[in-house]
Amino acid sequence: MPWNDPSGDRLRLWLNMSREVFYDERRIAIIPTAFCYPGTGEHGDLPPRPECAPLWHPQLRAQMPNLQLTLLVGSYAQAYYLGKRAKKTLGATVQAWQEYLPEFFPLPHPSPRNQRWFKLNPWFEQDVLPALRQRVDALW
Numbered sequence: 001m002p003w004n005d006p007s008g009d010r011l012r013l014w015l016n017m018s019r020e021v022f023y024d025e026r027r028i029a030i031i032p033t034a035f036c037y038p039g040t041g042e043h044g045d046l047p048p049r050p051e052c053a054p055l056w057h058p059q060l061r062a063q064m065p066n067l068q069l070t071l072l073v074g075s076y077a078q079a080y081y082l083g084k085r086a087k088k089t090l091g092a093t094v095q096a097w098q099e100y101l102p103e104f105f106p107l108p109h110p111s112p113r114n115q116r117w118f119k120l121n122p123w124f125e126q127d128v129l130p131a132l133r134q135r136v137d138a139l140w
Contacts, residue, residue, distance in 0.1 A: 002030050010110035011073065016133045029067075031060055033076045044113055053080045068139050069102070074109035082106070091121055097128060105132060 003011055003022070012022050022028055034048030035056060057080070061067065072078045075090045081104060087093040093106045100106060108117055108124065118124065 002032060006112050007110045010112075011107075014107070014110065014129055014132060015136050017136070029060075029064055031057060033074075033080060044111070048076050069135065070104050072100075072104050072106040074107070078106050091117070094121075094124060094128060097131070101135070105135060107132070 001023075002008070008022075012019065015022070032048070034052035036049065036052070038046035038048055040046065070081070072081050075093075078086050078090065078093050082093065082100065085100070086106075087096055090106075090108055094108055097106055107128075108114055108121075
């Protein structure tokens with residue numbers, strides 16, 4: 001089950017969303033950047049396999065004609081979907097979230113390993129999370 005860990009707890013907190021709503025397939029589609037766990041490396045999880053997203057995402061998204069918002073969680077999802085539109089850093093991309101609406105909303109990965117990033121970027125919690133919650137609430 002994806003996001004069934006502390007990262008998922010934080011993501012649901014960001015969204016102000018219960019587990020029941022988050023895992024309700026009638027409302028939420030969860031598509032990982034890759035469909036196999038790449039394993040761990042020296043500094044955390046290894047990158048997703050590069051062939052997965054281009055192979056599967058277009059097919060899956062075509063089956064969801066009523067998509068209203070795609071959360072781009074982490075730098076790999078942002079790189080795949082935003083390409084050259086992404087900024088030089090994850091922080092700059094997240095800070096420019098309004099540029100990617102209405103289709104995409106870039107977010108940092110909610111991993112506990114990113115505590116330092118959250119401490120160095122207090123604007124995320126102050127400015128981005130309220131806007132994210134407002135955007136998600138407007139979808140219901």
